[in-house]
Each structure stands twice: as C-alpha cells, then as structure tokens.
Amino acid sequence: MAGDFVVGIGPDGSGESAAIYAAHLAQLLKRSVVLVFGYEASSMGPRGGPLEDQIEAIADEVTSAVRNRLVEAFPDVEVNIELIRDRAVDSLIIAAEAHEAELIVVGHGGRGPLRAALLGSTTYELVHRGPIPILVVPDPDEE
Amino acid sequence: MADKGLKGGSLGLVAVIVIGVASTAPGYSLAAGIGGIADAAGVKAPFIMLFAFVPMGCIAAAFYYLNKADPDCGTNFTWGVRAFGPRAGWISGWGCIVADLVIMPNLAGISGQYLVLLFSEKLAQNIYLTTTIGILFIVAMCWICWKGIELSAKSQVILLGTEVVILSVFAVVAIVKAFHGTTRTALNGDGVATVYHSIRPSLSWMSPSGLSTQAITAGLVVAIFAYWGWDTCVSVNEEAEDSSRTPGIAAVLSTFILLAIYLLTSYGVVSLLGPTFVSDNSGDAIYAAGKVALPAIFVKLLVIAVLTSAAASCQTTILPATRTMLSMGAHGAGPQKLAQINHKQLTPDFSTWLFGGISIGWYLLLVLVSHNSSTDAYSASIAAVGMAIAVYYGVSGLSCVWYYRRYLLVSAKNFFLIGFLPLFGGVVLIFVFCKTVWDARNEAYGYGLLFGVGTVLVIGTLLLAVGVPLMIWCSFKYPTFFSYSPDPIHTVPDPYSESTLAAPLGTYTKENRHGW
Numbered sequence: 001m002a003g004d005f006v007v008g009i010g011p012d013g014s015g016e017s018a019a020i021y022a023a024h025l026a027q028l029l030k031r032s033v034v035l036v037f038g039y040e041a042s043s044m045g046p047r048g049g050p051l052e053d054q055i056e057a058i059a060d061e062v063t064s065a066v067r068n069r070l071v072e073a074f075p076d077v078e079v080n081i082e083l084i085r086d087r088a089v090d091s092l093i094i095a096a097e098a099h100e101a102e103l104i105v106v107g108h109g110g111r112g113p114l115r116a117a118l119l120g121s122t123t124y125e126l127v128h129r130g131p132i133p134i135l136v137v138p139d140p141d142e143e
Numbered sequence: 144m145a146d147k148g149l150k151g152g153s154l155g156l157v158a159v160i161v162i163g164v165a166s167t168a169p170g171y172s173l174a175a176g177i178g179g180i181a182d183a184a185g186v187k188a189p190f191i192m193l194f195a196f197v198p199m200g201c202i203a204a205a206f207y208y209l210n211k212a213d214p215d216c217g218t219n220f221t222w223g224v225r226a227f228g229p230r231a232g233w234i235s236g237w238g239c240i241v242a243d244l245v246i247m248p249n250l251a252g253i254s255g256q257y258l259v260l261l262f263s264e265k266l267a268q269n270i271y272l273t274t275t276i277g278i279l280f281i282v283a284m285c286w287i288c289w290k291g292i293e294l295s296a297k298s299q300v301i302l303l304g305t306e307v308v309i310l311s312v313f314a315v316v317a318i319v320k321a322f323h324g325t326t327r328t329a330l331n332g333d334g335v336a337t338v339y340h341s342i343r344p345s346l347s348w349m350s351p352s353g354l355s356t357q358a359i360t361a362g363l364v365v366a367i368f369a370y371w372g373w374d375t376c377v378s379v380n381e382e383a384e385d386s387s388r389t390p391g392i393a394a395v396l397s398t399f400i401l402l403a404i405y406l407l408t409s410y411g412v413v414s415l416l417g418p419t420f421v422s423d424n425s426g427d428a429i430y431a432a433g434k435v436a437l438p439a440i441f442v443k444l445l446v447i448a449v450l451t452s453a454a455a456s457c458q459t460t461i462l463p464a465t466r467t468m469l470s471m472g473a474h475g476a477g478p479q480k481l482a483q484i485n486h487k488q489l490t491p492d493f494s495t496w497l498f499g500g501i502s503i504g505w506y507l508l509l510v511l512v513s514h515n516s517s518t519d520a521y522s523a524s525i526a527a528v529g530m531a532i533a534v535y536y537g538v539s540g541l542s543c544v545w546y547y548r549r550y551l552l553v554s555a556k557n558f559f560l561i562g563f564l565p566l567f568g569g570v571v572l573i574f575v576f577c578k579t580v581w582d583a584r585n586e587a588y589g590y591g592l593l594f595g596v597g598t599v600l601v602i603g604t605l606l607l608a609v610g611v612p613l614m615i616w617c618s619f620k621y622p623t624f625f626s627y628s629p630d631p632i633h634t635v636p637d638p639y640s641e642s643t644l645a646a647p648l649g650t651y652t653k654e655n656r657h658g659w
Contacts, residue, residue: 011486011487011488011489012486012487039489040293041216041291041489041490042288042291042293042458042462043162043293043376044162044165044166044376044455044458044459044462045216045458045459045462045463045465045466046215046216046217046218046462046463046466047214047216047466048210048213048214048215048216049213049214049215049216049217049221049470049473050215050216050217050469050470050473050474050482051216051466051469051470051484051491052216053473054473054482054484055484055489058484058486058489087293
C-alpha cells in the first residue's frame with residue numbers, strides 16, 4: 001500500500017523502539033506499518049537446508065514478537081511482516097519500493113563511529129542510499 | 144500479507160562473477176601451489192593448470208544437479224547420504240571438513256609470511272613471528288565468519304580487480320623478460336651459488352607430451368586445489384537476477400577469467416627464471432619471482448594481492464567447513480551442538496570456534512613438525528588437501544550419477560551432463576587420490592618423510608582415516624541417523640521437472656524403506 005512506514009528489525013530485536021515510534025506515527029496518520037527483516041547468509045559458502053531454516057525460524061520469532069507488542073499497543077494500526085533474503089540495507093530499500101513506502105524507520109544501536117566504520121552500519125549506509133525519508137530512532141542503552 | 148519464508152535476494156551478473164573468482168582466490172592459490180606444480184611438471188605447469196580444470200568443471204555439474212534435489216548447506220554430506228547411505232555421506236562430509244582443516248595451516252602460514260614480507264624480508268624468516276601472526280589471522284578470520292561480516296559488492300570488485308590486474312601485469316612483464324632473457328644468481332644457506340636462466344615460453348607447454356603419469360598426478364593434486372571454491376560458488380549459488388541465465392553466463396565468464404589468469408601467470412612464473420627457481424622458492428614463489436620481475440612498489444602490491452586473496456580463501460574455507468558441521472549436527476549425524484546458531488549474528492558460532500580451535504592446534508603441530516624435521520609440512524599440506532578434495536569431490540561426482548541413475552538415459556543431454564561429466568570427474572579425482580597414495584608412500588615423491596612414510600601421504604590420509612573410528616563412535620551414539628537408507632530410486636525427482644526437491648533427509652529409513 002502506498003504510504004506505508006517500513007521498519008527495519010534486526011536479529012537481536014533491535015529496531016523495536018523504531019517500530020513503536022513508527023506505529024505511533026502510523027496511528028496518528030492512519031497508515032500501516034511493515035516490519036522488514038533482511039538477512040543473507042554469506043554467499044561465499046553453501047547455504048540452504050538447516051542453516052536457512054534456523055535463520056528463518058529466528059526471523060519469524062523476532063518479528064512476530066515485535067508485531068505482537070505493536071498490535072497490543074496500537075490496535076488500530078495494521079502491522080505486516082516481510083522477511084527478505086538480502087543484506088539489511090538492500091532489504092529495506094527493496095521493501096520500501098515494493099510498498100511504495102513514504103518513510104523508512106530504523107533503530108540506531110549507539111555504535112561508536114569507529115565500530116561503525118570498521119563493521120559497517122546499516123543505518124549509516126541507509127542514510128546515504130535511502131530513496132525516501134529516513135527516520136532514525138535510537139535504541140535504548142543495552143544496560 | 145505476512146510472508147512465510149525468506150525471499151530470495153538478487154545478485155547481479157558482476158556480483159556472481161566476482162564471488163566465483165574471489166572465492167577461488169587466484170592470488171593465494173598461485174602463491175601456495177605454483178611451487179609444487181613446477182616441482183612436479185617443470186615447464187609444463189601451464190598444461191597442469193589447464194588440465195586440472197577438467198575434473199573440477201565436471202564436478203561442478205554434479206554439484207549443480209544435486210543442489211537441485213537438496214540445496215542443503217551440508218552439500219556433499221547430504222548428497223552422499225541420499226545416494227549411498229549414511230556411512231558414505233558421513234565420510235564424505237568428514238572429507239570436506241578435513242580438506243578445509245588441512246589447508247588452514249598453509250593459509251595461516253602464507254598470510255603470516257606475506258604480511259611480514261610487506262615490511263621486512265629478514266623478519267619473515269622468524270618462525271615465531273610468522274606463526275604468531277598466522278594464529279592471529281585464523282582467529283581474525285573465524286571472528287569475521289562468526290560475525291557474519293561481508294564486504295560490500297563494490298569493495299569486492301575493487302579488491303578482486305586489483306588482484307587480477309596485478310597478477311596480469313606481473314605475468315606479462317615476466318613473459319617479456321623471459322623472451323629477452325634474464326639470469327639470476329642465488330646463494331643458498333650453505334653459500335652455494337645457483338644460477339637460474341630464463342626459458343623462452345613455448346606453446347608446447349600446454350601439451351602433456353613428455354610428462355609421466357606420476358608427474359601429471361603429482362601436479363594435478365596440487366592444481367585441483369587451485370580451482371577449489373570456484374565450483375561450489377558457481378553451482379550452488381543460483382539466486383541471481385533472471386536466474387535462468389545469469390548463473391550460466393557468470394559461470395562461463397568466471398571460468399574464462401580464472402583459466403586466463405592461471406595460464407598467463409603459470410607461463411610467466413615458470414619462464415622467468417625456469418621451473419627450478421620456482422620449486423626452490425616454493426615457500427614464497429610468487430614473491431620471489433615478483434621481486435625479479437617488478438619494481439619494488441609493484442612487489443608490495445603483489446604481496447597485498449596475495450594477502451587479500453588469502454583472506455577471501457579463508458572465508459571460503461571456514462564457511463563450507465562450519466556449514467557442513469552445522470548440517471551434520473542438524474541432521475543428527477553428530478552432536479546437536481554443532482548446529483547451534485548465534486541468535487544475534489545468525490551464524491553457526493559453536494562450529495566456527497571449534498573449527499578455529501582445531502585449526503590452530505593443527506597449525507602448531509605442523510609448525511613443530513616442519514621446524515624439527517626435514518619435512519616441508521606447509522607445502523605438503525597443499526598436496527594433502529588436493530587428496531582430501533579428490534576424495535570428497537570424487538564421491539560427489541559418483542553420488543550424482545548414482546542418485547539420478549533413473550534419468551540418465553532419458554535424453555542425450557541428461558546422459559552427458561548428469562551422467563558422463565560427473566562420472567568422468569569423479570573417476571579422474573578418485574584415480575588421482577589412489578595414485579597419489581601409491582606414489583607418495585616413499586621419499587622420492589618430495590616434501591620429506593614423516594614416520595618413515597611420505598609426508599603428503601601421512602597428512603593426506605591420517606585425518607581422513609581418523610574419520611572411520613569417529614564415524615563408528617557416532618553410529619552408536621546417534622543410531623537414528625545411521626538408520627537412514629539411500630533415497631529409493633522411484634522417489635528421486637526429475638531435475639528438469641517443476642519440483643526438483645527431494646523429500647527431507649530421513650524420510651526413508653531401513654525399517655521404513657519407502658517412506659510410507
């Protein structure tokens with residue numbers, strides 16, 4: 001649906017604050033929310049079978065948990081789930097295009113600039129590549 | 144709207160080619176293997192390089208078709224079970240893990256050595272320094288695999304592009320110098336001077352004439368390793384934009400690029416100062432030849448190319464090993480713990496660190512052995528890994544023919560692609576293995592002796608043989624898996640039908656032969 005809010009959810013459940021924020025906005029603006037989980041097992045080795053089954057189970061579990069919390073807190077907002085087998089940033093862009101989304105909402109894990117530079121940061125890359133407005137919602141501190 | 148299942152990603156043509164070539168790691172493969180090949184085949188190294196591709200290409204066909212029936216990250220392990228039963232599958236999976244394990248010391252050794260060479264040639268002789276760096280390298284690579292870090296497609300293109308360009312420049316310069324004629328005198332440790340002369344390159348180097356079967360197999364067992372990684376990547380990773388065409392074109396193009404690099408560089412390395420120079424410097428052949436051919440700055444780039452290539456190769460060693468372990472754990476062929484996935488990184492954490500730990504132990508053992516005996520365990524491990532690859536690829540080739548035996552005679556295409564190619568590849572590889580076992584038993588094979596037997600034979604078969612008691616132990620501990628039977632012939636799906644997937648592993652057991 002045009003105008004959806006796309007939210008990135010990470011395997012560790014990161015992005016939950018982003019999802020809550022997005023759902024809040026969606027309730028006010030009468031939009032729906034799409035939770036996107038993107039993950040690609042390294043293409044340099046064989047995949048399939050038990051590896052992808054387990055990843056899929058984890059993806060399902062994590063996104064469903066976030067979805068349940070949203071549905072409970074914002075009963076009027078429609079919450080959909082998309083699991084995409086691709087790099088996190090690419091998955092968000094693919095989902096945003098497929099849904100003709102208006103906004104991408106992502107978390108920000110508070111990684112320092114050094115760690116982000118070394119390990120890459122989904123949020124950082126997205127801010128530079130995102131085709132539509134991006135909203136970054138900091139995740140609560142890990143402690 | 145909630146979709147069940149992960150949707151496929153989209154890899155473009157360039158990405159598939161890059162992954163295919165990068166995972167073969169031409170720079171590192173040459174650095175590690177060219178010494179052994181030149182030692183076995185002399186100036187005929189280009190022929191060996193070309194010829195080794197044949198069985199590997201044939202096995203890629205087997206991987207492609209078996210992957211249609213069961214795209215499992217355990218690849219040859221699950222396929223072996225389906226074709227020949229749990230014991231053959233178990234040993235085939237073990238062969239894959241052993242091959243990956245055997246190569247780790249060499250990867251770590253080359254990385255340690257080349258990294259130090261970047262700064263000082265003298266320090267590179269310090270075994271404590273290079274070993275420490277090698278261990279750190281293994282830890283770092285395991286960490287990268289555990290963390291699931293992947294370079295972006297763009298940086299891979301840049302890295303691989305640099306590697307290919309540097310190798311080509313090096314090869315062309317070497318060939319030109321060889322045509323003009325170069326001589327180099329080297330002093331060995333005892334102060335004896337050896338004079339090396341360049342040899343005019345000749346097209347006859349691509350023909351096998353004048354080579355004995357022993358020389359060809361000795362070269363092949365090393366060169367097999369040079370193509371290792373290409374096949375899995377090309378045949379297993381099918382997801383791509385327009386998946387009906389891209390993987391095919393990508394396979395052809397990446398093959399062409401690989402063959403061209405190997406041919407060109409083997410010509411260059413061998414002709415520059417003759418094959419003896421290469422085998423005398425087998426520990427760092429590419430560096431030694433690079434120093435003769437190129438100005439200092441290019442030599443540094445060449446070293447960097449080998450290093451980045453070794454890093455890529457490390458990934459394509461650790462990932463398949465840990466994924467086979469994961470698959471074996473998940474299907475109940477070994478401890479369940481092997482299948483454990485880290486929830487945050489989505490990678491098999493237990494398997495990765497276990498493999499890393501065993502690799503370090505094995506590496507230290509080989510360093511000790513090499514240091515305290517006349518044996519060159521590093522170079523021997525390249526030939527030994529060729530043996531392990533030959534076994535498990537050979538089994539995969541035969542698995543394909545036997546698994547699809549019902550469809551072989553349906554069409555000429557089936558007969559050729561599913562029957563002839565995998566069978567030919569499998570038979571050649573098994574022959575290479577058997578011949579190597581026979582030839583490598585005594586000292587004349589090279590690489591030195593261990594316990595009175597050729598080092599290559601000891602390293603190549605010791606770990607494989609350990610698999611047998613380990614499998615028997617597993618068969619008592621995990622009887623369910625060992626009660627599986629091969630897929631009954633009438634349940635095998637046609638690889639050209641709409642649904643090519645076979646029933647899940649474990650559907651057919653000894654008690655329940657037909658699965659109903």
